[in-house]
Amino acid sequence: MFKISTIIIISILFLAGVSFGSDEDEILLKQANKIFGPLPQAMVSEKNPISRQKVKLGKMFFYETRISVDGTVSCSRCHPIGLYAADGLRKSIGNNCKVNPRNAPTIFNAAGQISEHWIGNRVDVEDQAKQAVIGPPSFGMPSYEAVEKRLKEIKGYGPLFKEAFPQDKDPVTVDNFAKAVGAFERTLVTPSRFDAFVKGELTALSDNQKRGLKTFVETDCMTCHSSAYVGGQMYQKFGVFEPYWQYTRSKEIDEGRYVVTKNESDKYVFKVPILRNVEMTSPYFHDGSVDHLYDAVRIMGKIQLGKDLDKSRVEEIVTFLKSLTGEIPEDALKIPLLPSTN
């Protein structure tokens, strides 16, 4: 008798526990849908519709070093696809070993942001690709004409440009180069377990990841890091409560968007970065000044929210952030064969 009642009580408690758990999960799912939502299949643009031909050509350009001033620089140097499209350096190294002013963010999911670059001085991925080829610290080419000349010299590209831009009379242009690269980047989405959860699969995240998601939301990280990209949708001051360099120990002080707008209110303002794949893209912040995700999260709590997060909270958040590590698109991992220099 005693045994049976014990079993009944235990089962009631167990069932109550389970149903309470899943109720909580449902609430969390609703919240996650409101704040984030799943990644799209591709990051489309009316100005630059994606086509198979453009993506194919754009992917080739991604590995093309012959359009750089010293013949060694391609996009893949600073955004290696197999390493989650970030180079792991504090600051990237461009042509003739020039050091870039900021850290290279991943290009995965990057086309979904309001703008490109840490200070938003590139309109979209097409604008970014176009300006990169004449960027003094990256490709360093002297002019767009010089880039077009190089592209035309590699005869194998002519027919591929024609296929990708059939309407154009003279398709071998830097603008079309940029559109092709942009189309390729627009396909680089990396869905993860988190997307499965947001789509309703309650068991896609572990209990620890769910706890971390809850902590991320309750701590108010999502006031800045929101949308399917978990960031990339607004500009904010880095160091709302205290100057960032006191925590990051940055050697140089970057004035952020002030450099672009010259508005006093834009001092130390940066684009809120996307947190997709953040586990894989150390070092952190615009100058790569912080090596560990744990420290980046602790610093965020302190200087963006004025909160001293204890060790367990920080660890919970890091556990959640790891659930944002997605699959690298299989096709993007295949390195294309480039046309020869005749």
Ligand code: HEC
């Ligand atoms: C020499 C290294 C280097 C090369 C080469 C390079 N990048 Fe970058 N990339 C960077 C750095 C550094 C940044 C950040 C610049 C900034 O914010 O001031 C960046 C930023 C970006 C961003 C913006 C990401 C975001 O979240 O804002 C995109 C997109 C991008 N690069 C794509 C490309 C493409 C496409 C190419 C080739 C055409 C390329 N990059 C070549 C280093 C490089």
Ligand code: HEC
């Ligand atoms: C007030 C807006 C705001 C809030 C709130 C906020 N962040 Fe940030 N976050 C930013 C900005 C802006 C940056 C870019 C800083 C820079 O210039 O390097 C950033 C950068 C980061 C980075 C570094 C990403 C990278 O690729 O280098 C991480 C990680 C991060 N935030 C996590 C969090 C977490 C976790 C919380 C909550 C504890 C949080 N953030 C709260 C605005 C915010």
